[in-house]
Amino acid sequence: xxxxxxxxxxxxxxxxxxxxxxxxxxxxxxxxxxxxxxxxxxxxxxxxxxxxxxxxxxxxxxxxxxxxxxxxxxxxxxxxxxxxxxxxxxxxxxxxxxxxxxxxxxxxxxxxxxxxxxxxxxxxxxxxxxxxxxxxxxxxxxxxxxxxxxxxxxxxxxxxxxxxxxxxxxxxxxxxxxxxxxxxxxxxxxx
Amino acid sequence: xxxxxxxxxxxxxxxxxxxxxxxxxxxxxxxxxxxxxxxxxxxxxxxxxxxxxxxxxxxxxxxxxxxxxxxxxxxxxxxxxxxxxxxxxxxxxxxxxxxxxxxxxxxxxxxxxxxxxxxxxxxxxxxxxxxxxxxxxxxxxxxxxxxxxxxxxxxxxxxxxxxxxxxxxxxxxxxxxxxxxxxxxxxxxxxxxxxxxxxxxxxxxxxxxxxxxxxxxxxxxxxxxxxxxxxxxxxxxxxxxxxxxxxxxxxxxxxxxxxxxxxxxxxxxxxxxxxxxxxxxxxxxxxxxxxxxxxxxxxx
Numbered sequence: 004x005x006x007x008x009x010x011x012x013x014x015x016x017x018x019x020x021x022x023x024x025x026x027x028x029x030x031x032x033x034x035x036x037x038x039x040x041x042x043x044x045x046x047x048x049x050x051x052x053x054x055x056x057x058x059x060x061x062x063x064x065x066x067x068x069x070x071x072x073x074x075x076x077x078x079x080x081x082x083x084x085x086x087x088x089x090x091x092x093x094x095x096x097x098x099x100x101x102x103x104x105x106x107x108x109x110x111x112x113x114x115x116x117x118x119x120x121x122x123x124x125x126x127x128x129x130x131x132x133x134x135x136x137x138x139x140x141x142x143x144x145x146x147x148x149x150x151x152x153x154x155x156x157x158x159x160x161x162x163x164x165x166x167x168x169x170x171x172x173x174x175x176x177x178x179x180x181x182x183x184x185x186x187x188x189x190x191x192x193x194x
Numbered sequence: 195x196x197x198x199x200x201x202x203x204x205x206x207x208x209x210x211x212x213x214x215x216x217x218x219x220x221x222x223x224x225x226x227x228x229x230x231x232x233x234x235x236x237x238x239x240x241x242x243x244x245x246x247x248x249x250x251x252x253x254x255x256x257x258x259x260x261x262x263x264x265x266x267x268x269x270x271x272x273x274x275x276x277x278x279x280x281x282x283x284x285x286x287x288x289x290x291x292x293x294x295x296x297x298x299x300x301x302x303x304x305x306x307x308x309x310x311x312x313x314x315x316x317x318x319x320x321x322x323x324x325x326x327x328x329x330x331x332x333x334x335x336x337x338x339x340x341x342x343x344x345x346x347x348x349x350x351x352x353x354x355x356x357x358x359x360x361x362x363x364x365x366x367x368x369x370x371x372x373x374x375x376x377x378x379x380x381x382x383x384x385x386x387x388x389x390x391x392x393x394x395x396x397x398x399x400x401x402x403x404x405x406x407x408x409x410x411x412x413x414x415x416x417x418x419x420x421x422x423x424x425x426x427x428x429x430x431x432x433x434x435x436x437x438x439x440x441x442x443x444x445x446x447x448x449x450x451x452x453x454x455x456x457x458x459x460x461x462x463x464x465x466x467x468x469x470x471x472x473x474x475x476x477x478x479x480x481x482x483x484x485x486x487x488x489x490x491x492x493x494x
Binding site for chain 1: 208239269274295296297447451
């Protein structure tokens with residue numbers, strides 16, 4: 004199994020470190036030719052969604068990645084990655100991949116003073132620690148979207164087919180269960 | 195899992211925001227219009243200030259925190275994080291910046307120091323701080339005071355990269371030296387560079403700083419930015435280099451691409467082409483002749 008990690012801007016090394024701990028091969032995607040390599044799944048990290056979205060367009064990678072996801076390639080987006088996957092953004096014009104039928108609110112908890120960590124639960128995994136950094140949350144979802152985590156009434160983790168998105172950052176904790184959950188999606192889509 | 199106190203948790207969240215900025219470009223802006231240009235060009239954050247360092251040098255006199263109203267105008271104009279500078283040791287300016295919910299405070303040698311001995315006790319704030327450092331000792335002293343992000347000092351407002359290169363190399367050499375010695379030798383090393391022992395131990399054990407380290411001070415071209423990234427910077431601050439150049443929009447976007455693809459000379463050649471005039475720049479020897487301000491020597 005090989006995972007591509009989008010490495011245009013943000014905390015991509017943190018995801019690579021988790022994959023390394025899990026002994027999963029990965030490589031960084033910085034330019035169009037990197038998309039020619041074989042990959043079984045894609046991770047879109049935290050960072051600034053405006054920056055990553057702009058670079059995806061300017062580097063001619065947006066449409067190719069959108070097509071790969073629509074063709075079924077598993078993808079996992081955290082924070083900025085969730086924003087980029089969302090079909091709609093409240094008050095927003097961020098260039099987005101837009102493959103997930105959800106509406107996301109950017110900077111939903113305010114500025115850095117609003118960043119926080121919380122204990123929550125995730126699908127069948129049970130309790131996890133969630134770290135929210137100038138985080139978004141999901142305002143609403145269309146049919147077919149599975150809600151995996153809710154914090155104080157706000158949706159913070161969703162799955163739509165092979166697409167997984169979290170408003171928080173599992174890659175910043177020692178707990179790799181959310182990554183293993185994503186890898187199980189990759190596993191079942193490749194066999 | 196270890197339970198964290200709320201202060202430790204806040205510090206962790208502040209360090210993590212800096213992690214989210216990695217491989218990004220933080221741009222100095224003086225108006226909401228410039229902030230929008232920076233955001234559209236791909237800045238991962240903006241630094242709101244009244245005058246860019248090049249103009250601070252020209253104007254002389256005492257340079258202070260910007261007007262909160264001006265900073266609010268910039269906060270309203272963009273959705274990316276907004277940083278602002280306070281004077282070294284001026285904890286009341288920092289309190290004011292925290293009150294307007296700034297995303298990051300730069301306790302900066304670019305402004306006139308308010309205290310020639312003490313830096314701000316940054317651990318008493320909820321809002322994160324970034325501080326300049328020319329070497330490992332300075333960096334660990336600032337982290338010991340509560341900084342959650344470090345940048346090189348460089349020599350701001352000059353468009354001359356030589357000081358930032360020298361500071362980044364010194365940092366890397368210090369880290370390499372500290373990581374290669376025996377653990378029982380760390381005490382003496384920490385004493386010699388004036389660093390808190392626990393942080394020196396962290397660097398010895400991990401081979402890196404406990405926080406993100408950006409390049410700053412004198413970055414004027416995409417090649418400068420890529421040079422700093424190849425030397426190990428986690429990202430880049432660009433001050434006077436953008437809005438002092440011939441075509442700010444194009445140069446800003448080019449520097450953003452250069453930071454992402456810092457090790458691909460083909461892409462660097464492409465983005466470096468046709469940018470118009472770079473910031474004219476003054477080098478540090480000229481500064482000494484002109485007005486004897488070496489900002490990097492402020493606050494050690």
